[in-house]
Amino acid sequence: MPMLNNFRDKEFLDQITILNEISGSKNPDALPGLLELLKNPVGDTSIDYMVVNALNAVLSSNEDKVVQGLSDAHDGYKILCIRVAGEYAIKKAAQPLVALAETETDLDRLMEILTSLARIADDTALPIFRRFLHHEDAFIQSSCIEALGKLEDPESIEHFKNMIIESEAPDRFEVCDITTWKAVDALATYNSDETITFLVEKLHHKNPTVRRIITDALIDTGARCVPMLLSVFKTGDTDNKILAANVLGFLRNKLGADGLVAAFDKGLADDHNVRYAVYEALGRIGTMKGIICLVDGLSETEELILLAVIGGLEKHINPGMISTLSTKIINADEQADRLAQGVIASKATGIFDALYETQGAADALMEALVASNDPEIIEEFKALLTEIGGPRAERDIQRLPQLSASARKALAADDSRSMCAMHRAILTDLGFEPFMASNGEEAYDFIEQGEEFDIIITDMNMPVMDGMELVGKVRSTPGLEDIPIIMVTTESEASQQNLAEKAGVTAFITKPFKPDELKAKIAEVTA
Template identity: 90%
Template sequence: MPMLDNFRDKEFLDQITILNEISGSKNPDALPGLLELLKNPVGDTSIDYMVVNALNAVLSSNENEVVAGLNDSHDGYKILCIRVAGEYAIKRAAHPLVALAETETDLDRLMEILTSLARIADDSALPIFRRFLSHEDAFIQSSCIEALGKLKDAESVTHLKAMITESEAPDRFEVCDITTWKAVDALATYDSDDTISFLVEKLHHHNPTVRRIITDALLSIGAQCIPMLLSAFEAGDTDNKILAANVLGFLRNKLGADGLVAAFDKGLAEDENVRYAVYEALGRIGTMKGIICLVDGLSETEELILMAVIGGLEKHVNPGMISTLTSMIIKADDQADRLARGVISSKATAIFDALYETQGAADALMDALAESNDPEIIEEFRVVLNEIGGSRAEQDIQRLPQVSTGSKKALAADDSRSMCAMHRAILTDLGFEPFMATNGEEAYEFIEQGEEFEIVITDMNMPVMDGMELVGKIRSTPGLEDVPIIMVTTESEASQQNLATKAGVTAFITKPFKPDELKAKIAEITL
């Protein structure tokens, strides 16, 4: 091609211009010249890189050359053709790539071949993917698992299930390896009742990170999971009920809410932890039956469970619910006090606004607000009172205490709105400035930003990054090896606490708990 004549003798800017023009035109006539430049580089890193890009562009519209190049003697060109075949899903390259994989001994090159075959997604590659499912290299295994899931290979389902089951063995469950992660994701792509039922069965996997991955997989599948999750709720133990309710809540589907209410009515939520999870789920979904169940939950006496009820109702304020809540609060008994504190601690501003219309309810709420040590909560309700306006609201604003931010800092991570509210209330009462996060990733961002904490409180099961991962990252961060960490959990298995202790957790507290219990635990480990 004339453009590449005497290319090595041209000025740097001219070389760049020529290569850019070839990349844009994808002119196949440039292939011999580019191949010569690839095999005998100019020596300038920028130019040599652009030669590869230009070759990639030309090959992208020339399948014959790509297929032929798969057996080229030049290693760099061969690898480039392997990558182009996958990048542009060239079906004709599948059979030659399978042939290469069968004899390839270099692990890096084998990985390149399998990656391209996975992108091409041709059934002719199924035997080679199955063959390497038991390969000693975890990344090659993972590539094959991912490809088999993408191709929905029915023959591999049994093997994939076995991989997940085996990952719960006593000598393996402490670590979530990449093959287990990919096996979960692969099974989720099948969308069959059989694979979904298996994932639901493994929802309470011994490893917390695998639990999070399975939860994410079920959420990606969607409503098809609901019958299996409801069956697991009805037949499962406490932990399975909790996790099934959590997933149903995040799915936000009416069928899930109706099923949870039906199970509740059958007496299948007697355990306090299970009721807490059900109330949280129903609050996320917001069906009529669910709201009625939540209104009934206003009679709960455990403070944490009551906050889950109020947090759920805050999203679905209606006249009937407000009427019931008003009549309960104006009784001025112990339950009325609990409800008023719950509304304030939960920052349930919509409920507060509606209840404030009734003098007795407003007085109870203001009494609870005046006791708060949280400057953020006080400011939030000050805004609400200003919006309500009127002489009574102005007088109540004057009642609000002047609270300064605590001198000590504490970090709390939990995906539950009510649990975060509980942590916040407890920490401010103890004089801490609370930093709240809904998952481990958000929590660790505070640390990355340079915040220093005297104590960390984390849930075990959270989306995005679970508590175990968060603890691991904290303990591997210089200067945080000894910061006290409390893990709040509903776990009943001793193995889970042993695993968390090994990761670096200082102490545990089990949900649901009374505020004084967590206060005592914090005092115990921070003295």
Template identity: 40%
Template sequence: MDTLKGFRDKDFLEQVTVLSVIEKEKTFDAVPELFALHANPLGDASVDLMVTNALKALLLANSDMTMEGLVHEHPAVRELSLHVLMQNPSSQATEILMDAAKAEKNLEMRFEILSALSKLEDPATLPVFRECLTMDDPWFLGLGLGVVADMADVESLPVVTEMVIRAEDDDRYEVCELSTYEAIRVIQAIATPEAVTFLASKIHHRNPTARRLIHEALIAIGSAATETISALFEHDDVDERILAANILGEIRDKHGADVMIEALDDNRAEHPNIRFAIYEALGKIPYIKGLVHLVDGLGEEDEMILIAVVTSLDGSLNPGIVNRIREFATKPGHGERVCSAIASAGSLNIFGALYKAGGLEKQLFAKVQALGDPELKKAFRERLLTLDAPHAQEHAAQLMDSDTEKATGRILTVDDSKAMLLFYRGAIPALGFEVMTADNGLRAHEVLKSDTDFRLLVVDMNMPEMDGIELTRKVREIDEMKQVPIIMATTESEGSQIDLAKKAGVSAFISKPFKPETLHGKIRELLGTV
């Protein structure tokens, strides 16, 4: 066209003026000549950049011109048109890009074409991206997984489930590859009954990170996954039932609560770790039937389980429940355990209700006074100050005056279970240590990036956000933490993960459930006489 006639021979200012007019007035007739100028630059970097910018502006405003650029004979024009299309996707480009992707031999250019094609989010493109799932190249594989996840492509399910299965192989299970992460995301997005059943079957995946991602996927699917997860209580595997209870608690579905209650009633929760997980899960599900069984759980004798029960009950009190708790707290030979659990769990609401009701003031106060955690004592003191009850002010003053030995160091405890963290806060100060807590590995790592003054760490194996093995690896990357002992708390049946944890840098293991004395012995073993 006349506007660009003799453009190469014009001086710089004339060239700038011409390009500005073309861009401002949207002179689309100039596009073919701009294609030519972009394909064969003038050699002046400033002018060539202005040509490119003018061409981009016109293509962004005219999808038909962009389509022409996609089939242009010169690769530079095709590449620019691709970039424009990625900024301004158009369904018109589907067939052109699919044909171009099949014909393109240059892998880098083919990836660019597929990236542009992915922006269209057109189901017609899925066959092309399914092919990517069979490629060894991580870039193509990742792109394919991203697209089939975004479009919840059911036909991809067999391929992606096989990826998750292969991730458990002896030569692969130690590291969760990005493809495994993306494959789990695809299965979550598909969320058909078959997909959910597969995820539930891998609830105890050999790789701890993949296991955590599977748990998060099932929780995200929510109530639609409840039936499938509940079926795991029919299995003999203790770990599966523990993990199923944890997930059902996070989903918070009443049907899941019914299944766990049935497991308690018909002795499918005989292992203390299963009961601990069920009681903690029931505390997260708003359900009267669950509350009734939580109250019945006050008859448990194991200290850790009682703390889980009391912690779950503390936020759901009514006069009837308070009376039932009082019955257990005054039961000969067992009331001591209940009062001790109320103190150790920092259950301020139960404490306040029983204290005001009268008859248990001395027993409750004695248990609180025996606590080694100054923060818990402070919380109980403040609660006493709010109570209009005999002896409350007197007991509050005694807590304020009680001497606490100066801590000989700090221990960081990491667990997603509130009850476990409370157990640690109640048990560890008896050795003279101050206790800090974190409810998952990610938060613990954030703490350790700026504060490494800890004598020892106690970490759980299975946690959301970051599991215990991954946390241990990251802790050992911190110079000041390379020699700090790490105890991993786990279940007895998780022996297959012990070697992986040792390789990560775990110093010792403690099998749940355990009593304070067992934990004390393990800490002394690692730190010497304390």
């Protein structure tokens, strides 16, 4: 090609211009010259890199040349053609790539070939993917699992199931390996009753990271898994019901909400932890039946459950609910005190605003607010009162205490808003400045930002980064080897407690618990 004549003798900027023009035009006439430059590099890193990019562009529109290049004697060009075949999903390259995979002994090269075949996603490659499912290299196995899932290979379903079952073996469940992770994702791609039912059955996998992956996979699956999740309330144990309710809440599906209410009415959610999870889920979904169930939940006396009820209602304020809540708070009995404290602890500013119009309810709420030891809560409601305005609001603002942040700091991580509210109330009562996070990643961000804590409290099951992973990261951070960590969870199995202890948890407290129990545990580990 004339443009590449005497290329090596040209100025640097001219060389760049020429290669950019070839990349844009994808002119096949440039292929021989580019190939020569690839096999005999100029020696300038920038130019040599641009040669590869130009070759990639030219090959992208010349499928026959890509297929021919798969058998080229030059390793660099051969690998480039392998990658281009996958990048542009060149179907006619599938069979030659399968032939290469059958004889390839270099693991890195084999991985390149399988990756391209996976991207092409042609049934021609099914036998080779099945063959390497048993390969000793975990990454090659994973590539094949992913490809077979993408191709929805029916012969592989049982193999994927067995991989997940075997990952719960006593000598394996403590670690989530990449093949288990990929097997879960692969089963989810089938989106069939069989595979979804299996994943729902494994919601309470022994490994918390696998639980998180299964939860995420079911949420991505969507409404299709609602019937399977609801069936857990008839056949599952407490832990499975809690996790099923969590997934249904994140799915925000009306049928899921109706099913949760039905389970509640049939007495299938009598356990405290299950009831708490159902209320949280109904708050996320927000159907009429769900809101009615939450309004009925205003009679709950357990603090954490009541926080879940109020937190759910805060998202779905309506006149009927406000009227009921106002009547209950004006009663001035023990339950009225619990409700007023719950509104404040939950930072339910919407409910507060609506109730403030009624004198008796407003007085009860102000008593609870004045009694708060949390500077952040005081400031948040002070801002709301300023916005409401008027003589009464101004007088109430004057009643608010002037609080300063504590010298002691505590970090709490939980994906439940109501649980975070309880942690916040407990920690401020104990004189800590609380830092709240909805998952392990958010919690660790505080640490990376330089915050120093006297104690960490974490849930085990959370999205994005679970409690076990958070504990591992904290314990591997210089200076945090001995910081007290309390893990709060619904787990009841001894194996889960053993996992927490091995990861570096200082103390383990199981729901349901009273605030005083957690206070005692905090005092114990920080003494």
